[in-house]
Amino acid sequence: KAGVTQTPRYLIKTRGQQVTLSCSPISGHRSVSWYQQTPGQGLQFLFEYFSETQRNKGNFPGRFSGRQFSNSRSEMNVSTLELGDSALYLCASSLDRSPGTGTTEAFFGQGTRLTVV
């Protein structure tokens, strides 16, 4: 069974540009969450999508956005990139057998390492 697939693995962008990252969850998983990991702040939750709807959002500026498609694949977009956006962006996939109960496990993809110069 294929795991969570994130593309691209590495990106270098210039300040002010925008970037789109992609995540394909484990087959059958309908919940996709995004996290940012930096040495200073650790792993921080960005947002979660379930059945094409954002149902939870972390404390990030509006420059960070996402969406989910009908096949559960998800994308996140960061506009007007800043140096501080350099991080490892991780996508997590969950089965969510009983939506809302939070009793399912999350599996991470390999991540996209974004460097803003």
Added chain:
Amino acid sequence: QKEVEQNSGPLSVPEGAIASLNCTYSDRGSQSFFWYRQYSGKSPELIMFIYSNGDKEDGRFTAQLNKASQYVSLLIRDSQPSDSATYLCAVRYPGGYNKLIFGAGTRLAVHP
């Protein structure tokens, strides 16, 4: 502010010893607890999860949960150098759907 606290380490143990990793959380209503292992430059890998008070064993790993003390721990028996990694504790709060709050992680070093 929901928080998850871990000692950043490094926790250094000799090969073959028991490594004990600890985590405390602030929200008494928390229901689901997870341990992830992250090797340098890699993504987190789920190794254990626990929902009920008590112990849960899986091979060399044992997760322990004490909701009254708001404390969750991970024991690694017969530690191996390949266990050297950062161990992340994560908590899911009620109403948060699949949002996980992570601790900063404990770096474990197992020396031969």
